[in-house]
Amino acid sequence: DYPESMLPLMGLHPTSVKENYKEELAIIKKALDNGKYYGIGEIGIDLYWDQTFKKEQQYVFQTQLQWAKEKKLPVSIHIRNAFDEVFEIVEQEQSPDLTGVFHCFTGTLEQAQKAIDLNFYLGIGGVVTFKNGKIDKFLNNIPPQHIVVETDAPWLAPTPYRGKRNEPAYLELILDKLTDIYQMTKKDMESILYNNSLSIFKFK
Template sequence: MIITDTHTHLYSESFDEDRDEMIKRSIEQGVSRFFIPAIDSEYTEAMLQLEKDFPENMFLMMGLHPTHVKENFKDELEHVESMLGKRHFYAVGEIGIDLYWDQSTLEIQKEAFIYQIRLAKKYKLPIVIHCREAFDEIFEVLEQEKAEDLFGIFHCFTGNLEQARQAISYNMKLGIGGVVTFKNGKIDQFLHEIDLKHIVLETDAPYLAPVPFRGKRNESLYILKVLEKMAYIYGVPVETIAEITTKNSKDVFKV
């Protein structure tokens, strides 16, 4: 059984003391494909090192995270564009809009989001969207930029059924992680109405650990708890969920 974690920050400082052991634990349990989103230029070297240490398992993205869109965002976008021109990445991400932490940067977040969507189109890559308290703003941009060559993943999807269908209409898969195990997560109440062909699994480690690890450091191995919950929701074996969601990840990332 091959399990794919489509979104995990394995270069995070949270893993500095046991990174290799944690990754090997995951691989031993069948979690063997890790897609690594970017945050900003400060983490690029750590991402490249991850790939060097686990070349068969790590698949890197490049992008500027919306919470890191600051005064210097144009310099950061230059870095993103430069890296995309130097080597292959599997997606432009994670990109998007986050109004939870800072609403004052909305306009430059939108500018950075649109710029990176167009980079993804240029390089024929998927996008991986970060959306926090910004569904309307994200959908406004996607409506403007929608095209056959716009596709990707709505990472850490936490919206309602209508928003799920709208995201899918823009050629997005829904990234489902630990929130699906939360009592107040709500997405577990309607996911069965979404065809599994639209779903990929993720952890967002070290964040958003699933029950029973909620509140602790998340790691890619805990995707097994997400897998179990999804099998329960859809009424199929865990192997079926793993197989379909890994196939979906291959359709998006082309690997």
Template sequence: MILTDTHTHLYSEAFDEDRDVMIHRALDKNINRFFIPAIDSTYVPAMYRLEEKYPDQIFLMMGLHPTNVQENYKDELEFIENEFKKRSFYAVGEIGIDLYWDKSTLAIQQEAFRYQIKLAKKYKLPIAIHCRAAFDEVFEILEEEKGNDLFGVFHCFTGDLEQAKRAISYNLKLGIGGVVTFKNGKIDQFLNQIPLEHIVLETDAPYLAPTPFRGKRNESAYLINIAEKLADIYAKPIEEIAKITTENSKYIFGV
């Protein structure tokens, strides 16, 4: 059985004290594919160090997180474009719109989102979308950009059934994480109406730890709890959940 964590910030400062031990806890549970989204240029050296240490398990993305779209966003986008000229990545991410923390940056978030979608199309890569309190705004841009060259993962999907179907219509897999285990998470109530072919697993570590670790630091080893919840929702063995969702990740990321 091979499980794939399609979205985990293993370079986060939250893991500075026990990163290797934490990664090996995941490896011991057959979680041995980690897709690593970027936040901004300040984290990139740590991402490269991680890749160098675990070359067979770590798959890097490159992008500017919407909450880090600030006054210097054009410099950040230039940095990203230069990194793509130097080497290859597996996705552009995480990108999108976040209006939970700051609505005042909407215009530049939209600009950065569009720019990075075009970058993904240029390099024929998937995107990893971050959406918080911004479904309408994200869908507006996806509608503009839709086509065979637009595909990827709707990371940390927390919407309703209709929003799930709409995300899928844009060639996006739904990234399902710890929220599916929450009593008030709601997505567990309709997820079995979405075929497994549209689902990938993720932790978003160190954030959004699943039950029974909710409120604590998340880590990739907890992907097993998410997979177990999906096994319950879909009434399938966990081995089948692992197989299908890992195949889906290979389809999206090409590896």
């Protein structure tokens, strides 16, 4: 019912990087060259389950960051057990034309500040509502002008739905948690988050 609210991104996810990564990259590049996309992602490095294609993941990630700069598109960065590797490549590619979101951020305050210093926003999802999610303990040290909210649906549903299928409607629960952390009204928080999203994806 809301086609204007569905804005696609295109990218090769790190867990999809296999022996045929060059062919997959060519498909992504063709799509980006010929379609209307609002960003490149999810891209990044994921070393949680398997490190077999670590070097290939690094190459694919860096290549797509370079495309993002060329096309002046934001990126959505997926990181799992790979903050050091991701930061190393982002620092190599650092540019006024490189920005985006550290998707589903679960790092430390130091890593959060480093991402912000590199011209990125933090994607805050259901983890912020978890009892041992940790990021809720330091998020008030990060100005809200540097965050956006995400669902990561169908994964990482916020409390009290943790472990169940996530839904976009549950963003309201994340928003409630953020208003509590920042001691702001919901209206003010919504306004900040909306403007942050607009700054990244330029959908208007």
